[in-house]
Amino acid sequence: MHPSRLSRVAALGAVLATGSLALSAAPAAAVTGGTPVADADTTYAYTAQVIVGGHDRGCSAVLVDTEWLLTAASCFAADPAVSLEVAPGAPAKTVTAVVGRTDLSNSQGAERRVVELVPRTDRDVVLARLNRPVTNVAPAALATTAPTAGQEAKFAGYGRTADAWAPLRLHTGTYTVDSVAATSADVTGVNGAAACMGDAGGPVVVAGTLIGLSSRSQQGGCHGTDAAQTGTGGVISRVDDLASWVSSKVRAPRITDFNGDGTEDIAIADPAATVGGDTNAGLVRIVYGGGKGTAEINQDLDWVAGGAEQGDWFGDAIDTVDYNEDGYTDLVVGSTLEDVGSVADAGFVDVLYGAPGGLGTGTLKNTHFEQGAGTGAIKATAPGAGERMGDAVAAGTTAAGEPYLVIGVPGETVNGKAKAGMAFYLRGGTNVAVHQDSTDVPGAVEADDGFGAAVAADANHIAVGAPNENIGGDDASGNLAVFSHTLHSDGHPKPLFGLDQDLDNVSGAAEAGDEFGYALTLTDYRPSGAATADESILAIGSPGEAMTIGTSSRAAAGRVVVGRVTAAGTWQESRQLWQGTADDDVSGTAETGDRMGESLTAVNTDPRAVSTAATMRLAVGAPGEALGAVANAGAVHTFSLVAAAGANDRWIEAGDGDGIPGSPGANQYLGRNIHYTATHLYVGMPYGPGLGALYALPMSNTVVGGAVAPVTAYKPGTGGLPNVGVRFGAQAR
Incomplete structure (x- = not known):
């Protein structure tokens, strides 16, 4: 037959x-x-x-x-x-x-x-x-x-x-x-x-x-x-x-998929939420894709470490990664102001594991990271008041596919210097601390540096910001250090270089209050002729930067520096981004208090291919932007990471037709929370109107000349989300 x-x-x-x-x-x-x-x-x-x-x-x-x-x-x-x-x-x-x-x-x-x-x-x-x-x-x-x-x-x-x-x-x-x-x-x-x-x-x-x-x-x-x-x-x-x-x-980048059904999910934080009567305890809401419902994650759940308490700020920083490599995305959550025992605002971090029924439904539910407990450098350091472990977190996988975590502890006392700051790096059996007194790390430990207040990482590199660093006598001028995932002989990630605005290879000049390194974003970059995306593009926010228009200095107008971290571990600045004047080719005008660069997010939408202007995207928040007479309404710029700014700059504000509804409102601070995926730009409005919101703008809405497609709105009281919130949309992944 x-x-x-x-x-x-x-x-x-x-x-x-x-x-x-x-x-x-x-x-x-x-x-x-x-x-x-x-x-x-x-x-x-x-x-x-x-x-x-x-x-x-x-x-x-x-x-x-x-x-x-x-x-x-x-x-x-x-x-x-x-x-x-x-x-x-x-x-x-x-x-x-x-x-x-x-x-x-x-x-x-x-x-x-x-x-x-x-x-x-x-x-x-x-x-x-x-x-x-x-x-x-x-x-x-x-x-x-x-x-x-x-x-x-x-x-x-x-x-x-x-x-x-x-x-x-x-x-x-x-x-x-x-x-x-x-x-x-x-x-x-x-x-x-x-x-x-x-x-x-x-x-x-x-x-x-x-x-x-x-x-x-x-x-x-x-x-x-x-x-x-x-x-x-x-x-x-x-x-x-x-x-x-x-x-x-x-070639498609990985999606967030907490329940492993192949449909994208989203985690939305409200770190100021009231839980069980405790104000500012914080929570994270999960919306499962494909209409599979919603969930609330808070510290009163028996599988989440700690307990909801006033002022914990659970969800103040979040990220995602498949940390245990089982095919289900895991959620990394920082509880920035968590009291550890009697130590106020020490902070800690949890990895909450995905499973077929969603977060927390599998056998393995949570890995908890708290100073003085567990293993490695985290166990070797004691929690201290105001250290804010988890104030910034970054998670991902290396080029070899190994999951990692970078945890900022900007209030850490190092060698007797209060709030000098440090970061923890976890990858496989590696659990190490790195700070400015670690071998070959640029800079020096000083009080109030805030090293670890911003962290970013991709498959190739790690960046850690110290936005309060004193440079040449100027307080809060700011700097950062860039590392590879390769370990130094002393055990911490190998330092490659440091950056501040008094260096010849960085534009501008270090000035008090610049906060250079306040926000950081990294994404993989494949240059022409390279076999893989073995380089990175790094964007650095300096929201306190005073910018000059004519003879007028506009305090805290803000700017962003963009450059390339090569496979050899060197830095090449490519451009600075700022709003400039009303008649240049970048939208907006640099004004006092704009704070352009307070938030940053970047994505390579096709990391296997040679990178292009279309595949390398950057969004920049200017939450202090005044729109007309409306103070602190906020706005978002989008750019290409690798092409000239003007032809690639799209301006997004509430009610301008790009997908965010309503009209600009005072103290809405639009742009304070932004996050790119390969298909959407997520823009949070945690300061209202109402109880907060998160809008998922299709990529075409963020590209110059792109068609405006319908947005997905996440708001309390809609789509199965309870009608409660305080700062809903403060973070999203």
């Missing part, structure tokens, strides 16, 4: 997954006509073994990107004999992958966890994201032309052989292509070779390029198959037409 006419049970169920099996003690021969791959043969190094759950199922796969596998959807379907439907997002069970290991008993290649599934709905194919990149195995190249009848193709996999249920060695065989359909092709094994259970999702290759994945088979000669079944026919899923789909998925 031809394989395309096999019953669905026979065609799918037998090949697609192995059962729970013990591994055989030694490598076994391949199916009749098949060939075990020698250790020295790297031709099929991109082949992976995928194990679902505790060996509930086993499949093969192929590495098509450093972070992604292509494999069979049937490996993850609840009942592949009935349906190949696979839910997008985090897998329902733990899934492990071994890539580039010809012999499973050795240590070749890499071991990873599958943390996200992106299924096709038209064929037996799914993309599977790995928790970390695989850098020692070259991915397979997808074919760009369809297979043709009569072609011979090689297939590879870790499935059963003629005499072993679970062989330890990768094996290959040869197919002849019989016929080609829109999404599949019928094949027949040559010389008795057949795909067996466990081979599903393995690569099928012609002339060194990937044309398909093994999907179904008659399994003639496979161990455990009825001896009367001798057919070696099968069906492969075509992938030669999937290059653009694969590219669009692997």
Whole structure:
């Protein structure tokens, strides 16, 4: 019987997954006509073994990107004999992958966890994201032309052989292509070779390029198959037409997805909220994407550390990262003014873990970081009054895919200098403190520097601001230090350079009250000619900067310095941004108290590609902006990070048609909270009108000449959010 006419049970169920099996003690021969791959043969190094759950199922796969596998959807379907439907997002069970290991008993290649599934709905194919990149195995190249009848193709996999249920060695065989359909092709094994259970999702290759994945088979000669079944026919899923789909998925930046359903979620902080009668205790509200409801996170929940108390300011700083690498986004929350024991305003930080039911619903709920407890440098330092641990937090993953946290403690006393400040850096087993007396860190510890009041980080670099630093006798002139994720011999992140406005490579001049480094943002940058985004663009806010218009000095008008942090660890300033005069090519006019640069957010919307003016975006808050006679109404500028300001400057204020409704109001401070994702600019209005709001502006609304699309509004009393709030929208991630 031809394989395309096999019953669905026979065609799918037998090949697609192995059962729970013990591994055989030694490598076994391949199916009749098949060939075990020698250790020295790297031709099929991109082949992976995928194990679902505790060996509930086993499949093969192929590495098509450093972070992604292509494999069979049937490996993850609840009942592949009935349906190949696979839910997008985090897998329902733990899934492990071994890539580039010809012999499973050795240590070749890499071991990873599958943390996200992106299924096709038209064929037996799914993309599977790995928790970390695989850098020692070259991915397979997808074919760009369809297979043709009569072609011979090689297939590879870790499935059963003629005499072993679970062989330890990768094996290959040869197919002849019989016929080609829109999404599949019928094949027949040559010389008795057949795909067996466990081979599903393995690569099928012609002339060194990937044309398909093994999907179904008659399994003639496979161990455990009825001896009367001798057919070696099968069906492969075509992938030669999937290059653009694969590219669009692997190049997309990660989304916030607390419940792992593949739909973007949002966390919105109200750090001044009243909880259980305690004012300014603070809370974070979660809106789950896809209409899956809302949740409130506060310290009166039994799985959140501490207890809601007056003045804790839980949620004063937040960020997100998949800290335990399970496919669910985790929320990092700073409780800036938390009392620790009898120590007032010491502050602490929590990582709240995502799970299928949302934050706090899994077995692992919270990792708590509090000075004097836990491990490493955090345990080695005692909490102090007014130290404000968690006043700023940054979270992400390194270029190697390792999750990290940077926690600012700007009120820390260092070497007897009160409020000199420091930061904690956590990555894997690393838990270290860094401050201006750490080896090779620029600057010196002085009282009131506030080192750690601003932190920013991306895959390549870390920046820590000290906006109150005295430079050349000028108080609160400000500076910052830039580090790599590589560790110094003393254990802290390796310092690269410091920046202040009295340096020759930084424009301007250090003056009292500039607050250079008050706000920082970093994002990955791939220059032309580079293989990866191994550099960064750094924007530095100096909201206290006095700017001169003609002969008039406008105090605290503010400005932003933008520059490049190279792969070699050097700084190259590219431009300064400020409002200038009414008739220049940047919107607005520099005025006293604008505080342009008090908040910053940047994003690279396509980090795999060479960076362009369109993909590198920056938003700058000017919360003190007066609009007409309306004081402190606030506004937001958006720019390209890598192109001239004027042609890329879009001005956003309430009621101007870009998506924020209403009209400018006094003391609304629009622009004090802004956050870019790859698709939206989130703009908070925590100072009203009303109880606060958060607006998600589509990217086109923030680009010069872009069409104004509908915004998503998050407001107390709408969309399932309770009609209460004090500073709703103060932070969002």
